[in-house]
Amino acid sequence: MGGCCASAPVSAAQRIDDESYPDNGKKLRRDALKDVYQLGGTIGTGGFSVVKLATDRATGEQWACKIMSLPRPGRQPARRRSIMREVDVLVRLGLGHPNVLALREYFVENNRVYLIMELLRGGELLDAVNSHGNYSEADAQTIFSQLMRGVQYLHSVGVVHRDLKLDNLLLAKKGDISTVKIADFGVARKLHPMYGLRQMRTVVGTPQYMAPEVVCASKHIIATAAGTAYGPACDLWSCGVILFMLLGGYPPFWHESQPLLLRSISRGKFEFDDPVWQEVSREAKDLVSKLLVVDPDKRLTPKQVLAHPWMVGCSRQARRLPQTSERMRTGILNRLRKRPSEEGPRLHDVIADASAAAAAAALQQPVVEWPA
Structure with a gap:
């Protein structure tokens, strides 16, 4: 496990039991x-x-x-x-x-x-990117391919993260963007194999990264006849937001007003009209466009993402992204960082403003954050 100090094999997760803790089928530890x-x-x-x-x-x-x-x-x-x-x-x-x-x-x-x-000594990914001298599309591809392989694994074992964002991508080794780890499973969900893919209805996550179907899971945020269930594809939308940020240096959806931000996400309209995108390849923008699709059934799967031409061929090019690098260091991404403890309450304030207090209370779910 690169970056942590363990080199010897370790056992599968074990626990001390008292009554109702998850059973992984292994011998229970009784050690203090x-x-x-x-x-x-x-x-x-x-x-x-x-x-x-x-x-x-x-x-x-x-x-x-x-x-x-x-x-x-x-x-x-x-x-x-x-x-x-x-x-x-x-x-x-x-x-x-x-x-x-x-x-x-x-x-x-x-x-x-x-x-x-696992002890990760590399800190947050964005810090490493900001200190990288010659940030390029190849670097973005290196980062994103690791994220997608991690997400592919999560979904293969029936786990949906539901809060994928730059803050939750850590490095095992300081400054080494080839050691990306997905962290913080405080609002992750383990799917039950009997109930299909769309079995989640709770509005959780960080607003800027939330998929339209998650926003629409509450009829109190977006005016719908009833809330809608969602599935693992919500993680792919979040990955699309992350890729947009890695390539452009700013989020695809942004507004100081939470209700307006969420409505914007539900519509799913974004543009590549900023000058920074002139430096970005057509293949990279194509992949972003195929992830930020409002209909989750039309969004790419992890397997399809990993087979996309940009993912397969970008390593052969080193297209520099100086404007993106500057945006990351000085722009809005830094304003979005270190706000996860605020986002949950703020999101629920939006819900409360749009519905009865009882409905808002039913939606509240505290986020357990993994600190950097």
Whole structure:
């Protein structure tokens, strides 16, 4: 696992059980956390979590330990379900793909969940891109191909991320854009094989990256007769937004007003009219256009994206993107960063303004953020 300090093989995700935690079919651990790991200093914080350095006492390997307070059974049931859904998703993913942040194991002690996860030393992708001297389309392709391989894996095991964004793309090694990892599974959903692909109705995610079908899942945001269910294709829309940003340096949909932003997304109209796009190849713009399609059934799948001519052939060209690079450093992308803790409440404010307070409360779902 490039970028983390572990080199020896590790077991599949394991846990200490008390009643109702996700079962991965493995032998349950009964060890106390302190007997297995030595916790060090804090290396990150989120709205509902803290992350500490964890050293394996037996091997000296270093990991990241994400700690979340777990409400007692019967108290804050929505919060408890949210945490256990995240754990359930991470258990399913395990150590399964090089472009997905890995869970080694987890513990439940004293009403806290301890997730022992891969330690990434590279920080956020956007920081590396901003410090890259000669950012090019080939760099964007290197980044995006890893994102798509990670998403392809998630969907192959029945997991939908639902909050893909630049902030959630981390690097295993500092400055190395060939070590991209998808992180933060706080609102991810594990699909049930019996109920088809479209089985999600909750409005979650970061507004600038949300797919039209997610926006329309609530009839209180966009005036529809009833909310609509959505499926894994919502992740492909988010990937399209990310690719647009990687190539153009700004988001395809933007408005200071959340209601107007969401309405704009639901219509799906965007343009390549900014001068920055004169530097971008026709093949790259074609791929963006085939991802930012309002109808999820007409959106490309991960397999189709990976076979797209730009994905296959861009490595042979090094088209420089100086305007894009400058936009990333100084433009709106920096304004969008580090706002995830605000986005959930702000999105639900929009819903509340458009509907009864009870309807808004039913939609609220706190996001567990993985800090950089």
